[in-house]
Amino acid sequence: YMRIRFKTTDARYVLEKILRLNMKYVISEDGGVYGYSYRFMHGNILVLSSPNEEKGVLLELRGRGCREFECYLRGQKRSWYEFMRDCATEGCVFKRIDLAINDHAGLLHVPTLYRKRVTGECVTRLRNVEYFASGRENSWETDEDLKMEMGHTLYLGSKDSDVYFCIYEKAQEQKAKFGKSIEDADILNRFELRLTNNAAENSADALMDSEDAAGPAFSIINNYVRFIEPQADKRRYDCPTDKHWEQFMQGEKRKLKLTMKPKPFDLERTENWINTQVAKSIKMLQEIEKMKGRDFVQQLLDGTVLNEKHRKIVAQVTSESSVCR
Structure with missing residues (x-):
């Protein structure tokens, strides 16, 4: 997910010169969201504009929009990093960037992470915590058969702050939505960093400078949360890191590029x-x-x-x- 504001009221310039899209295929309509007056759509790629210079032009790319835009980036022979640099050259403001880390090995057992958070087996700067399982809170206390039918989601941090995390069972989500088998799932869980305002700006700078998604992402996670193995004779801050969490955080040692999984607009x-x-x-x-x-x-x-x-x-x-x- 990416949201970028450009300091211009000229939506056509953003669409043609920065996104490099053909206006022939762009749908324009009155009305928008976030207080904008007009919307321009190319599939799930959304551009909002306003005559108000302070609001400027806003680009919003949700999940499907990112996958579709990657089709055009590939055709333009641009990477995400090069696109972000082109935006930065225009004096843009990165309003929100979400980074997702996929757990293929089942290291992020969401009910266990929630239990550790509420029982104090966690060192964190994030005070807020929310937990959901098919709309039910605290379902980690339910029986095993019921848990297997539910997808669990853990939010760490306030959704109104510049940084908060969402950890959820991706395989369970795919099973619930599309009936896909969990046994055949490639991605079991997903850790999402949701960054806005200053955190989004700083992460964009780090991504453009290093062309490394792992470094900035794991650095932010490590700065805000660490799950531990409690020991009676030690303070929480001095306790060893939970072994599964430590394995997950090993991803910091690998240089990772932003994934390119282009998928054209469909119906x-x-x-x-x-x-x-x-x-x-x-x-x-x-x-x-x-x-x-x-x-x-x-x-x-x-x-x-x-x-x-x-x-x-x-x-x-x-x-x-x-x-x-």
């Missing part, structure tokens, strides 16, 4: 909505209309005219400029 969400919410009703109508000697559904489609927005979506999905290279 998966629309297709899923039709499949789960609409398809049965359409099928029912077709069977009824067939018995009545009519075809309401086909007549409806034949009489429907796409507006400019939907034609641009068709172009975004089908044009060569939307294909990963």
